[in-house]
Amino acid sequence: LKWCAHPLASGQCSICYLSKLYGNVFTVHFGPRKAVVLAGYETIKDALLNHAEEFGERAEIPIFRKMTRGNGIAFSHGELWKTMRRFTLSTLRDFGMGRRTIEVRILEELNSLIKYFQSYQGKPFDTKMILNNAVSNVICSILFGERFEYDDPEFLTLLKLLNENTKLLGSPMASIAPQLYNFYPSLGFLLGASKTVLQNISELSAFLQKLFKEHKEEFNENNLTGFVDAFMMKQQQESKKPHSMFHNESLLFSTLDLFAAGTETTSTTMRWGLLLMMKYPEIQRRIQEEMNQVIEPGEMPKLEDRKKMPYTDAVIHEIQRFANIVPMGVSRSTPSDVNFQGYVIPKGTEIIPLLTSALNDELHWKTPHQFNPSHFLDADGNFARREAFIPFSIGRRACVGEGLAKMELFLFFAGLLRKFVFQPPPGVSKAELDLTADVGFTLNPMPHLVCAVPCK
Numbered sequence: 001l002k003w004c005a006h007p008l009a010s011g012q013c014s015i016c017y018l019s020k021l022y023g024n025v026f027t028v029h030f031g032p033r034k035a036v037v038l039a040g041y042e043t044i045k046d047a048l049l050n051h052a053e054e055f056g057e058r059a060e061i062p063i064f065r066k067m068t069r070g071n072g073i074a075f076s077h078g079e080l081w082k083t084m085r086r087f088t089l090s091t092l093r094d095f096g097m098g099r100r101t102i103e104v105r106i107l108e109e110l111n112s113l114i115k116y117f118q119s120y121q122g123k124p125f126d127t128k129m130i131l132n133n134a135v136s137n138v139i140c141s142i143l144f145g146e147r148f149e150y151d152d153p154e155f156l157t158l159l160k161l162l163n164e165n166t167k168l169l170g171s172p173m174a175s176i177a178p179q180l181y182n183f184y185p186s187l188g189f190l191l192g193a194s195k196t197v198l199q200n201i202s203e204l205s206a207f208l209q210k211l212f213k214e215h216k217e218e219f220n221e222n223n224l225t226g227f228v229d230a231f232m233m234k235q236q237q238e239s240k241k242p243h244s245m246f247h248n249e250s251l252l253f254s255t256l257d258l259f260a261a262g263t264e265t266t267s268t269t270m271r272w273g274l275l276l277m278m279k280y281p282e283i284q285r286r287i288q289e290e291m292n293q294v295i296e297p298g299e300m301p302k303l304e305d306r307k308k309m310p311y312t313d314a315v316i317h318e319i320q321r322f323a324n325i326v327p328m329g330v331s332r333s334t335p336s337d338v339n340f341q342g343y344v345i346p347k348g349t350e351i352i353p354l355l356t357s358a359l360n361d362e363l364h365w366k367t368p369h370q371f372n373p374s375h376f377l378d379a380d381g382n383f384a385r386r387e388a389f390i391p392f393s394i395g396r397r398a399c400v401g402e403g404l405a406k407m408e409l410f411l412f413f414a415g416l417l418r419k420f421v422f423q424p425p426p427g428v429s430k431a432e433l434d435l436t437a438d439v440g441f442t443l444n445p446m447p448h449l450v451c452a453v454p455c456k
């Protein structure tokens with residue numbers, strides 16, 4: 001978004017600015033890539049919910065086609081997508097998503113995280129890798145039934161590759177260079193970023209293949225340890241079917257999709273959360289006071305406490321709204337010609353559901369550009385759901401990890417604030433904390449240090 005910031009846009013997203021000029025449905029050209037933008041909550045809802053089928057395909061983006069060869073959940077199409085999504089949702093549920101088993105797992109991980117934070121004794125440190133690792137361990141325990149130590153060098157390398165890809169995939173170099181190259185081969189030098197992305201994918205794949213091999217050797221159908229075992233079981237059951245979709249490439253890319261989407265998004269949101277708490281200490285204090293009122297001394301917040309903690313719940317929602325980490329959603333496409341709000345959109349058109357325009361929609365939020373937890377509170381201080389809160393998107397391809405992400409955000413965030421007061425490093429004032437986003441496939445906070453001072 002920064003790349004194409006219009007000088008008149010005065011800090012707001014340039015595509016939102018274009019929607020002020022051209023309305024809520026309009027076409028943009030990113031080099032050779034042509035896409036229709038849907039702006040504003042009402043328009044996004046009309047398309048993704050009321051015309052769910054017509055806007056229900058994933059766009060064909062060359063770099064993702066190269067990465068996955070059409071496999072997995074997030075970038076696959078048609079029947080393969082349908083089968084993988086159905087299998088994923090039911091398997092995630094079987095392994096505890098949305099249930100107490102996963103709550104226990106998250107709370108165990110939180111304990112390790114707290115010990116790590118304590119080891120800095122209030123001195124400044126960077127939370128990026130550690131939060132990545134802790135959050136990743138939750139999805140890894142669902143996928144493989146195991147977690148990775150915070151000092152495991154191999155796992156840390158993988159997380160770094162994942163971070164690098166997230167950053168590069170938000171750059172025009174990776175996302176449109178392969179398409180540009182098709183039109184203008186002399187621009188081949190631009191392919192460097194996409195080559196790095198593909199190289200990283202092959203290293204991540206090699207690591208996953210190694211884990212699959214271990215799982216295959218120890219496979220026991222009476223004791224499935226996670227998604228990967230369940231997938232292997234399905235492969236066995238379908239081995240006599242000539243065109244089973246449960247082949248090895250499906251296993252690889254479905255696992256990779258869940259690993260990547262389950263790690264990066266939630267940990268980035270957590271980092272925004274801690275940064276915002278340093279910036280707004282009075283909000284942080286109010287959360288801690290609320291916890292002191294509803295949780296016994298020495299106890300940690302549990303999911304069942306959430307309904308008694310409307311203020312904390314409102315702050316977490318506001319963090320997600322304000323951080324807006326997937327501002328342009330994940331591009332969709334039209335599986336057939338569509339007649340929408342007076343426009344004919346041809347089959348196969350890329351569609352950008354501009355989530356940022358819903359999360360900042362002036363018709364739905366009192367102070368869209370300010371961090372303001374009262375967006376999610378009614379006049380009596382009760383938690384208030386808001387329709388335009390759609391950070392996980394909506395409709396047929398909406399995020400499959402929403403339930404898991406919400407559990408993690410609540411337990412990690414409230415748990416860390418129960419133990420620590422987050423402060424900027426000595427010599428850095430609140431005003432100096434930068435809330436500008438670093439552009440990538442997800443919007444990250446700029447590099448920063450955090451002091452986690454133990455609560456008295």
Ligand code: HEM
Pocket residue numbers: 058073074075085139257258261262263265266269325326329330331332391392393394395396397398399400401402404405
């Ligand atoms: C704060 C955390 C998260 C945010 C903000 C987020 C956001 C999103 C968004 C905006 C989409 C695109 C949906 C669409 O096209 O309509 C998406 C898709 C997806 N997410 Fe998440 N996500 C988060 C966490 C997770 C987690 C924890 C997992 C893993 C369990 C996950 C797995 C996926 C998958 C597999 C898809 C593709 C769904 C499909 O194409 O059918 N996400 N997510």
